[in-house]
Amino acid sequence: xxxxxxxxxxxxxxxxxxxxxxxxxxxxxxxxxxxxxxxxxxxxxxxxxxxxxxxxxxxxxxxxxxxxxxxxxxxxxxxxxxxxxxxxxxxxxxxxxxxxxxxxxxxxxxxxxxxxxxxxxxxxxxxxxxxxxxxxxxxxxxxxxxxxxxxxxxxxxxxxxxxxxxxxxxxxxxxxxxxxxxxxxxxxxxxxxxxxxxxxxxxxxxxxxxxxxxxxxxxxxxxxxxxxxxxxxxxxxxxxxxxxxxxxxxxxxxxxxxxxxxxxxxxxxxxxxxxxxxxxxxxxxxxxxxxxxxxxxxxxxxxxxxxxxxxxxxxxxxxxxxxxxxxxxxxxxxxxxxxxxxxxxxxxxxxxxxxxxxxxxxxxxxxxxxxxxxxxxxxxxxxxxxxxxxxxxxxxxxxxxxxxxxxxxxxxxxxxxxxxxxxxxxxxxxxxxxxxxxxxxxxxxxxxxxxxxxxxxxxxxxxxxxx
Amino acid sequence: xxxxxxxxxxxxxxxxxxxxxxxxxxxxxxxxxxxxxxxxxxxxxxxxxxxxxxxxxxxxxxxxxxxxxxxxxxxxxxxxxxxxxxxxxxxxxxxxxxxxxxxxxxxxxxxxxxxxxxxxxxxxxxxxxxxxxxxxxxxxxxxxxxxxxxxxxxxxxxxxxxxxxxxxxxxxxxxxxxxxxxxxxxxxxxxxxxxxxxxxxxxxxxxxxxxxxxxxxxxxxxxxxxxxxxxxxxxxxxxxxxxxxxxxxxxxxxxxxxxxxxxxxxxxxxxxxxxxxxxxxx
Numbered sequence: 001x002x003x004x005x006x007x008x009x010x011x012x013x014x015x016x017x018x019x020x021x022x023x024x025x026x027x028x029x030x031x032x033x034x035x036x037x038x039x040x041x042x043x044x045x046x047x048x049x050x051x052x053x054x055x056x057x058x059x060x061x062x063x064x065x066x067x068x069x070x071x072x073x074x075x076x077x078x079x080x081x082x083x084x085x086x087x088x089x090x091x092x093x094x095x096x097x098x099x100x101x102x103x104x105x106x107x108x109x110x111x112x113x114x115x116x117x118x119x120x121x122x123x124x125x126x127x128x129x130x131x132x133x134x135x136x137x138x139x140x141x142x143x144x145x146x147x148x149x150x151x152x153x154x155x156x157x158x159x160x161x162x163x164x165x166x167x168x169x170x171x172x173x174x175x176x177x178x179x180x181x182x183x184x185x186x187x188x189x190x191x192x193x194x195x196x197x198x199x200x201x202x203x204x205x206x207x208x209x210x211x212x213x214x215x216x217x218x219x220x221x222x223x224x225x226x227x228x229x230x231x232x233x234x235x236x237x238x239x240x241x242x243x244x245x246x247x248x249x250x251x252x253x254x255x256x257x258x259x260x261x262x263x264x265x266x267x268x269x270x271x272x273x274x275x276x277x278x279x280x281x282x283x284x285x286x287x288x289x290x291x292x293x294x295x296x297x298x299x300x301x302x303x304x305x306x307x308x309x310x311x312x313x314x315x316x317x318x319x320x321x322x323x324x325x326x327x328x329x330x331x332x333x334x335x336x337x338x339x340x341x342x343x344x345x346x347x348x349x350x351x352x353x354x355x356x357x358x359x360x361x362x363x364x365x366x367x368x369x370x371x372x373x374x375x376x377x378x379x380x381x382x383x384x385x386x387x388x389x390x391x392x393x394x395x396x397x398x399x400x401x402x403x404x405x406x407x408x409x410x411x412x413x414x415x416x417x418x419x420x421x422x423x424x425x426x427x428x429x430x431x432x433x434x435x436x437x438x439x440x441x442x443x444x445x446x447x448x449x450x451x452x453x454x455x456x457x458x459x460x461x462x463x464x465x466x467x
Numbered sequence: 468x469x470x471x472x473x474x475x476x477x478x479x480x481x482x483x484x485x486x487x488x489x490x491x492x493x494x495x496x497x498x499x500x501x502x503x504x505x506x507x508x509x510x511x512x513x514x515x516x517x518x519x520x521x522x523x524x525x526x527x528x529x530x531x532x533x534x535x536x537x538x539x540x541x542x543x544x545x546x547x548x549x550x551x552x553x554x555x556x557x558x559x560x561x562x563x564x565x566x567x568x569x570x571x572x573x574x575x576x577x578x579x580x581x582x583x584x585x586x587x588x589x590x591x592x593x594x595x596x597x598x599x600x601x602x603x604x605x606x607x608x609x610x611x612x613x614x615x616x617x618x619x620x621x622x623x624x625x626x627x628x629x630x631x632x633x634x635x636x637x638x639x640x641x642x643x644x645x646x647x648x649x650x651x652x653x654x655x656x657x658x659x660x661x662x663x664x665x666x667x668x669x670x671x672x673x674x675x676x677x678x679x680x681x682x683x684x685x686x687x688x689x690x691x692x693x694x695x696x697x698x699x700x701x702x703x704x705x706x707x708x709x710x711x712x713x714x715x716x717x718x719x720x721x722x723x724x725x726x727x728x729x730x731x732x733x734x735x736x737x738x739x740x741x742x743x744x745x746x747x748x749x
Contacts, residue, residue: 033647039501046500047473047493054473057493065651067508122660180719180743184683187690188659243692282558286550460640 018044021080022063024215028076028222030069036062052083068225075205075222079214082206083129103134108159111135115196116165120172123195132199135160140204151207153200162193227456231313231428239312243319245456249463250323299330299392301420303381305399306335306360307372313428317398318357320459322347332388338373340381341365372402374440375409382412395420397448400429401441408440414447426453426462469499469526469587469630476525484668485514485521488661494652495522504610504631506595506646509654511636512698518654519591519632528587528630533577535598541605546617547574568619578606581629582615588629595645596635603645611648657699659686665699670706680717681706685729691742697729705729719745 022037040062047054056077064073103111118128139159140151166189170177173185209217226241234242273289281287302321306314318333325331325347335343341364346356389395395417417423425448427434427441434441441450451462470476473492480487480495487495495518498505507515523530533544553567575583581590592606609615613625633649635641657665663682667675681702689696697705705728714721723745730736739745 031643035647039503039650042501043497046497051473053489054493057490058497060490061494061497061650061652065506065646065649067653067655070653124658124660180684180687180722180745183743184680184687187687188683240692281551281554284554286554464640 014044014049015041017080020214021059021076024076024080024218025063025073028072028218029224029228030064030073032063039063052081055081066225068227072222072225075202076218078202079205079209079218082210103131104138112160112165115160115162116169116172119162119165119169119189119192119196123192128196129199132196133203136200136203136207140200140207150211151204153197153204156200156204157197162196166190166193227460229456230454231316232310232454234312234316239315242316242456246316246319246323249456249460250320299390299394300324300332301388301393301395302331302333303340303377303395303397303399304333304335305337305372306364306366307337307370309372309402310400310428313400314398315357317426318347318360322356332385334381334385334388335360335364335366336372336377336381337367338371338376339366339368340377340384342385371404372399373406374399374401374403374444375407375412378409378412378416382416389416389420391419391421393420395423395448397423397425398428399425400427400439401425401434401444401450402438403440405438408443410443410447413444417448423448424462425450426459427451428454430454469522470496472496479525480521483521483524485517485525486661486665486668488657490652491518491654494650498632498650499630501650502628504633504649505652506633506635506641506649507652507654508635508637510656510696510698512700513654513656514699515634515654516591516593519589519593519634522630522632523589523591526587526589526630528589529584530589530591531577531581531584531629532591532593535592535594535596535602537597537599539598539602543576544578544602544605545576545615546579547576548572548619549574573617573620578609579615579623581631582609582613582623582625584629585626587627590629590631592631592633594636595633595641596638600642603642607644607648610645656686656689656696659683662686662699662702666703666706669703670710673706673710674715677709677715677717678706681709684717684722687743688729688739691738693730693735693738694732695730695735701729 018041022032022040025032040059043058043062044055047058049055056074059077060070060073064070103114106114114131118125118131121128135156136151136153139156140153141149142152142155143149166186169189170182170185173189174181205217205221226238227245229238229242268291270289270291274285274287277287277289278285302317302324304314304317304321306318314335318335321331321333325333332342332344333347334340343360343364346360346363425444427450429439429441429452431452433439434445444450451458453459453462470479473489473496476492476496477487480492494505497503507518509515519532520530522528548568549572553572556563556567556572573579577590581588595603595606610631613628614622616622656662659679659682662685663675663678666678666681667673670678685697685702685705705725708725708728709717709721712721712725722743723740726736726739726745730739
């Protein structure tokens with residue numbers, strides 16, 4: 001085995017580090033099997049360990065089998081295999097030949113000039129990262145409490161305030177402002193600034209890990225992968241990310257429903273074509289020909305709670321509903337708070353999803369007093385839209401089953417569910433909170449099978465088990 | 468051995484006009500060196516299939532392709548007995564019952580062909596996620612031991628391990644068992660810098676400044692929440708369109724006119740026009 005990971009590691013320490021890293025990945029929720037750990041160890045014997053990027057990609061290829069695990073993996077990798085060990089100003093002494101300035105003693109305006117140069121360029125340039133590291137060394141140390149100091153990225157970002165460079169950079173990049181070129185330039189700048197912040201944060205984490213141990217920092221910095229984030233606690237940025245997960249999910253749900261269907265029954269025997277085919281084998285019907293089966297067209301009726309308590313969940317499920325419209329022949333969507341209204345037309349194919357959701361909040365007649373009332377909603381639904389639910393329909397109810405102590409109208413729901421081919425209820429609350437307070441989860445769950453659906457992973461799981 | 472090092476992968480892939488980044492070179496190298504299949508996953512049109520073709524071209528290996536689709540079964544993926552020929556043989560010769568299950572009557576399908584091939588072979592199993600879950604079970608024996616069991620003939624072990632590349636658009640989650648046996652490579656949209664280089668390599672004659680603008684514009688489009696983000700293939704189409712139109716500059720008007728090359732949904736185009744402040748099409 002080749003050693004020499006920059007710092008001259010021995011074989012034993014490399015094995016220890018490998019095992020520690022694999023363990024840390026498991027603790028962060030990545031399912032790393034024994035075989036995969038061995039694959040990774042096998043890969044280490046084949047690559048040049050001094051090349052950190054290759055090492056990172058080798059670990060990623062053998063251990064990380066889902067893109068949503070990658071951000072967490074990268075954080076841990078940076079902690080376990082830090083690029084540099086000492087806190088210095090780059091590889092050389094204080095002098096940086098390429099930037100032409102002394103990062104340790106230069107004035108802040110000069111440093112900002114240098115940062116501006118770097119932000120104009122390619123963030124993969126090694127100088128970019130080295131600059132970030134040097135800046136952490138210089139500004140990142142903050143007195144946390146008496147006699148204790150720690151590292152923080154905000155101190156670095158405050159000293160250099162990269163965002164305020166945007167105007168200057170735009171002037172340098174463009175002859176005139178406005179239009180598409182400005183949009184594109186702005187995007188490039190903000191991407192590079194985000195990258196700079198990320199580099200600073202990475203280096204800060206590395207320094208904290210050096211001082212107080214990797215395990216401690218690892219536990220507090222690795223965020224759960226996007227598909228495990230609770231719908232009810234999702235932030236705005238995460239919501240945008242979640243939206244990207246919607247289309248694959250919708251496709252999966254649709255194929256799930258049609259595939260099961262196709263497997264279940266083959267078409268009936270096509271006698272004429274079977275006999276015709278048997279002629280080429282001397283009258284022995286070796287291959288049977290089947291009539292193409294009449295495709296079953298699933299219909300979907302979605303009843304979605306749009307009240308504030310589950311707004312992020314309903315936002316997500318509405319997107320899912322919208323995506324499903326393109327997969328199912330017939331989807332009817334209804335939203336409710338304490339009144340129910342059909343929102344199908346707002347989600348016409350080709351319409352803009354985000355607009356549609358905003359429009360729904362304004363136009364749909366779903367609120368009377370603004371407090372969720374499932375009982376009333378089911379009564380009204382059965383009254384006005386009874387024809388929507390038929391023997392071909394799958395009925396999907398999305399909501400937290402919190403009815404503000406109103407009558408639950410269980411019989412009405414039972415009738416509705418009985419008429420439908422399938423009925424499911426997805427509840428975004430953790431199972432432990434069901435039946436607490438005004439929740440009637442068990443009541444409704446006895447009529448319509450209720451599933452806990454707190455994150456994308458659980459939603460995907462629900463889809464996989466559909467039958 | 469397929470490649471000696473990740474750097475060699477880069478060189479040889481570049482020679483066949485496939486520009487690889489660190490992630491690609493490392494996993495392509497490891498797949499060859501560890502003798503494991505490489506599972507590439509990512510959005511449509513980022514060069515997953517192209518990667519397999521490039522590996523075949525770079526190593527001079529034969530490419531065998533198995534296109535997956537819903538309903539793909541053993542008979543079309545592995546092997547099938549030639550019933551008609553067997554029947555004729557039995558009719559011609561009553562004692563032939565013993566030897567109708569032999570090589571002569573075996574129809575090779577892509578997987579068996581790849582396993583039995585004597586020359587270096589790249590086996591591309593395309594769009595694995597489209598196939599039914601049962602097919603994955605079928606693949607497990609082949610991918611972990613490189614062998615196929617045919618009840619009448621016994622087990623056929625690969626004479627020479629093929630280089631296996633599986634692709635998936637992630638329309639469904641592949642089974643853990645399959646993923647465990649593979650190296651995993653997530654291919655995503657490239658950075659504008661890399662995309663510029665790809666466009667320049669694929670569309671010779673395009674001025675570098677246009678390629679740069681094009682890559683940045685496409686990156687701006689991908690940030691919008693579109694139904695279908697433009698793929699690399701579509702960026703290249705766009706570059707070819709501009710070249711064919713003889714444009715030497717990419718301004719708002721040109722982008723507005725040719726937006727249909729990269730955005731195929733009406734709502735996506737409307738959104739791009741609105742968000743990027745393009746002139747509306749009349």
